[in-house]
Amino acid sequence: MKRNPITIITGAVLAVIFVCMLFTFQVRQTEVAVVTTFGNYSRSITNAGFQFRLPWPIQKIYEFDNRIQTFERKFDQSFTKDQISLIISVYVGWRVADPRMFLESFNGDVTKAEQTLEPVVRNAKSGVIGQTAFSDLISTNQAELRFDEVETKMLDAIQAQVRRTYGIQIEILGVKRLNLPASVTSTVFERMRAERQRLVSKYQSEGERAAKVIRATADGQANEITARAKSEAIKIAGEAETKAAEYYETFKKEPDLAVFWFQLKALEPSLKERSSLILGPQTVPFNLLNGVSGNNATNSPFQK
Amino acid sequence: MLGQPGGLITTAAQALDYQFGFKVSETWFYKFLEKALAWIILLQLCVLFLSTTFVIIEPGGQGLLEHFGRPAQAGAVLDPGWHLKWPWPIDKVYRYQTREIQGFVVGEEPDKEETVLWTRPHFSKEESEDASEMLVASREQTAREDNSEKAVPANLLTVSIPMQYQITNLLAWAYNHADADKLLQELANREVVRYLVNVDLDHIMSDGRLAAAEEIRQRVQTRANEAKLGVSIVFVGLQDIHPPLGNKRTQVAGSFEAVVSAIQQKQTNILYALAYQAEKIPSAQAEATNIIAQAHNDEITRIAVAEAEAGQFTNQIAAYRVSPSVYLQRSYLETLARALGPVRKYILTATNTQDIVILNLEQNIREDLLLGGSILPPDINKSSPTHK
Numbered sequence A: 001m002k003r004n005p006i007t008i009i010t011g012a013v014l015a016v017i018f019v020c021m022l023f024t025f026q027v028r029q030t031e032v033a034v035v036t037t038f039g040n041y042s043r044s045i046t047n048a049g050f051q052f053r054l055p056w057p058i059q060k061i062y063e064f065d066n067r068i069q070t071f072e073r074k075f076d077q078s079f080t081k082d083q084i085s086l087i088i089s090v091y092v093g094w095r096v097a098d099p100r101m102f103l104e105s106f107n108g109d110v111t112k113a114e115q116t117l118e119p120v121v122r123n124a125k126s127g128v129i130g131q132t133a134f135s136d137l138i139s140t141n142q143a144e145l146r147f148d149e150v151e152t153k154m155l156d157a158i159q160a161q162v163r164r165t166y167g168i169q170i171e172i173l174g175v176k177r178l179n180l181p182a183s184v185t186s187t188v189f190e191r192m193r194a195e196r197q198r199l200v201s202k203y204q205s206e207g208e209r210a211a212k213v214i215r216a217t218a219d220g221q222a223n224e225i226t227a228r229a230k231s232e233a234i235k236i237a238g239e240a241e242t243k244a245a246e247y248y249e250t251f252k253k254e255p256d257l258a259v260f261w262f263q264l265k266a267l268e269p270s271l272k273e274r275s276s277l278i279l280g281p282q283t284v285p286f287n288l289l290n291g292v293s294g295n296n297a298t299n300s301p302f303q304k
Numbered sequence B: 001m002l003g004q005p006g007g008l009i010t011t012a013a014q015a016l017d018y019q020f021g022f023k024v025s026e027t028w029f030y031k032f033l034e035k036a037l038a039w040i041i042l043l044q045l046c047v048l049f050l051s052t053t054f055v056i057i058e059p060g061g062q063g064l065l066e067h068f069g070r071p072a073q074a075g076a077v078l079d080p081g082w083h084l085k086w087p088w089p090i091d092k093v094y095r096y097q098t099r100e101i102q103g104f105v106v107g108e109e110p111d112k113e114e115t116v117l118w119t120r121p122h123f124s125k126e127e128s129e130d131a132s133e134m135l136v137a138s139r140e141q142t143a144r145e146d147n148s149e150k151a152v153p154a155n156l157l158t159v160s161i162p163m164q165y166q167i168t169n170l171l172a173w174a175y176n177h178a179d180a181d182k183l184l185q186e187l188a189n190r191e192v193v194r195y196l197v198n199v200d201l202d203h204i205m206s207d208g209r210l211a212a213a214e215e216i217r218q219r220v221q222t223r224a225n226e227a228k229l230g231v232s233i234v235f236v237g238l239q240d241i242h243p244p245l246g247n248k249r250t251q252v253a254g255s256f257e258a259v260v261s262a263i264q265q266k267q268t269n270i271l272y273a274l275a276y277q278a279e280k281i282p283s284a285q286a287e288a289t290n291i292i293a294q295a296h297n298d299e300i301t302r303i304a305v306a307e308a309e310a311g312q313f314t315n316q317i318a319a320y321r322v323s324p325s326v327y328l329q330r331s332y333l334e335t336l337a338r339a340l341g342p343v344r345k346y347i348l349t350a351t352n353t354q355d356i357v358i359l360n361l362e363q364n365i366r367e368d369l370l371l372g373g374s375i376l377p378p379d380i381n382k383s384s385p386t387h388k
Helices: A005-023 A099-106 A110-130 A147-166 A182-253 A255-270 A286-293 B005-020 B028-051 B139-144 B170-175 B180-196 B201-205 B209-226 B252-322 B324-340 B378-383
Strands: A024-027 A031-037 A040-045 A049-052 A059-065 A069-072 A076-079 A085-096 A168-179 A276-279 B054-057 B062-067 B081-084 B091-096 B102-107 B134-136 B155-167 B231-236 B240-242 B344-347
Touching: A005 A024, A005 B028, A024 A031, A031 A099, A040 A099, A059 A099, A069 A110, A069 B180, A076 A110, A085 A110, A085 A147, A085 B180, A099 A110, A099 A147, A110 A147, A147 A168, A168 B134, A168 B180, A182 A255, A182 B155, A182 B252, A255 B252, A255 B324, B054 B062, B062 B170, B091 B170, B102 B180, B134 B180, B155 B180, B155 B201, B155 B209, B180 B209, B201 B209, B201 B240, B209 B231, B252 B324
Parallel strands: A276 B344
Antiparallel strands: A024 A049, A031 A040, A031 A059, A069 A085, A076 A085, A085 A168, B054 B081, B062 B091, B102 B155, B134 B155, B155 B231, B155 B240
16 A cells, blocks of 8 residues: 555654653743652752653653742731730742652642641741830831841741741742731821821911011011110200200390290190180289279279 | 545545535545645644744733743843744743833722822722721831830821832743732832831821832832842832821821811911011101101201290390380280180189189080170179089
8 A cells, every 4th residue: 555655744743743742841941840750759850941751651740830939928917025916918939949848748739838838927927026016117216127127037937947848948028018907096096186186286386476476576676666766866856955055045145034935935825725714803914804893993903 | 544534535525425415526626635635734734833933022022032941042032023943842932021111009009089189088998997008107106105005106098109110131020930020019018018117107298208209119129129020110109198088986187187277377377477577667667767757857846946036035135125024014915815815714803702603614614605705793603503
């Protein structure tokens, strides 16, 4: 029977592909692999590349992602050393450190590994927080803050456990969230509001004080300006009096006349409207009226 | 099937003959297909195989070329464009959008509220029990701290911080972490928490905001570099960081606004006082100028009057010396006449009575006393009810 060469070529190609699939495999840069022979561990492959193998079911290949896996533990409530209740969440970055141990511990299942890791992380977290004062975790004083140290302690506590037991390595650990329980949150809200109220009062009184100071200063300055002006005015009046006195030399010539004259000058403006005068019958020139009434004709100047 | 592929075609032709009711196997197309099927399949396989020997990377992206699972020695990162490679499964290419700006939000996810006010909820969880405020330190609380007290020396802030990043090292991004994006978000969360527990609330709420954004960006970048994520943090926005809404009993955000109002009120009081000052000082200066000007006027008047009086007196001396008594009497009477003209006068002319005359000198004086200026005789005064 004459064979079709195309058929032969196609068959050969497919056969080569099939053989390659049976006897070779690739390990990616992101992976590690464990080879078992009849169920027994044979070797671990940690370098990426092309590898030979015996066909299934003689050898089986288990490949695991060798990159850092991120695992986040949900919120947990813990007490600090000073009995303050905290809700804290941490994240962990881990990777397969020992492929064989990882396979044996978790059958290569990442989800199972993280479920196993969870109580370990929780235990370390609660333990470390219990040894830490609240002010070590939150403070404006950099020297007082132990935030990074707390994370390192948690990492160390977890590391010691998981490396030798589970074949995984914790590469990163950090506090993702830090919060307070709802009951404490209410009191913090209350205190925050009181704090703001204090600031409101402070700013109001500061404003009033500053305004009073400005007004008082302005009044003082205004008074000073006016007082200086009045002082200057008095000085000017004094100088005027001195200059005026130079003219008074004239009055020395007839002092009696001068006194009389000044009296007259004073009399006139003092008898302005709404003045009432009660005059006796002897007042000149009203003594003339004595003759008019007829009673005291003897006192009348007309009789003289 | 591999040994005699034509048998499969024959079976298919018989089925078609039956279905269509005529001899499909005798058509030219069937005969061509029967002869060339193997070639066609082989050709398709070849085309498929050859199509795996080149790759086209779209703009904005990069490709990661692996040779037997390892990054290719000669350029593992492929930039946008056309590239040759070994066929599958020897070489494989993984594509990533490295130029694209990617982002996430630390804290609360914002709603699509157009107007964002502190006193109105604008995050999906803001009013719920699950609201996740972040703890913030307080300088005053830290200073007051007393270990004997159970008061929590912390404040809470509602935080929503958008962060944007770009992949700068594809090899690091792809090979170091199973979920690099998730890890970056965790690191960013951690850095925000770490920053807030060490910063004063009032500082970050006011003048420290811009500096805080840059500080957080740098810290996240440092942590990302330490974790070998291969990213560049291009933006951290702190525009939506504010006091929490509070609960039904205690409205916190509103109390922060009250502080702002108080600051405004303080400034208002000061400005009013400054306005008073601005009015008071010039007014006093004007008054002072007026006083001095008046003093100068008085000075001039005083000197002028003195001079005039001296002149007048000099003139009077001559008249006086001629007849002093007459001059004095005349001057006296002239002055009296002038001065007493408009003045109300009571002249008591009776001297032989013991009656005490009481005059009411208030304004409501009898009209007949004012009008006519007559001098009443004593007998009328006696009948007055005011007489005793």
